[in-house]
Structures are given as structure tokens and as C-alpha cells.
Amino acid sequence: MTERISWYVMRTVLGKEQEACALVEKKIDQSLWECCRILKKQQLFRTQGRYLLCRKEMFPGYIFVETRFPGELAEELQKARQFPQLIGSGRAELVSIEPEDLRFLINVCGRKLAQDMKLSTVEVDEKGQVKSAAGVLAPYLNQITRQRLRHRYVMARVQLFNRQEEVLFGIRMEGDPA
Structure with a gap:
């Protein structure tokens, strides 16, 4: 019987997400996993009165892995001490992404979670809302809870990972870089 392919999340050292993905890609047999991702978002950064487009991690300290074999993959990860710490009980287990959470992630990052979460174009009313x-x-x-138009982002409360999460959405306004 073939296992169903699913997405899982692992915690790693903050700022070491790229190294964690590189270790998976280099050291773990490719037959145990399909994709290893660091989810990114686009954001505008203001400098010297201009907005520049940059990329940031959506979930710093986490990597996302698509696999049919979570048990076997976890065993291989456990064998290598330099691999990311796993979320959960501390044992070698990957945390499955729930279907409703995966729908959100696919909506913002594409089916294979390979795209950056794009900027949203907003219009504001006369009060600046x-x-x-x-x-x-x-x-x-x-669901917007906070907005910083000058810094080109809003925070919205989203049901994600079994709780209400404040998610930062990068925004653009008319005349901003695409």
C-alpha cells in the first residue's frame, strides 16, 4: 500500500533554515521526501524615501517537508545530530500540517509551496483605513488587526495551526514597485 504524500513541518534553529534544508537535500535519501521548503513572503522595505521589494521568511525557524514516509524520514533525521530539532514531544516525529492550514499555505504560496507570498494591492478610504x-x-x-501603511504591511488574525495567528501581509499601494 502506498502512503499518501503530505506536508510536515519541523522546527530548526532561528536563522539556520537554509542550512537545515541543505542538510536534508544533501544527507537524506531523496526517496524519503519530495520537497523541502522555507516559506517566504514579499515585503516592501522603505529606505531613503523609496520602497524596495525584499523577501523574508514567513515562519522563521521552521522548514516544511513533503513526504510519503514521515516515520522513515524522522528516523533518518534523528540519526544525524546536526539536523533540525523536531516539533512535538522531542522524539523523532514530524508534525503533519492539517488540511485547513495547508489550504491557507497553498493559497498564499502555491500548490507546491514554492512561490513567495505576494504583495496585496490595497486601497484606503479618506481616513487612511x-x-x-x-x-x-x-x-x-x-480580520485586519493592525496596519502600517507607511511600512507597507498589515497584520490579520488568521485561524492557523490550531490557534489564531497574527499573520503579516505585505501590501502595495498605487505607484509602489510591483
């Missing part, structure tokens, strides 16, 4: 959004923010418009 976001009134509409195009892009990944649109379904969460009514």
Missing part, C-alpha cells in the same frame, strides 16, 4: 484588497489578503480583509 484599508477598504479593499486584491491578492492573498482579500479573504482576510475583515
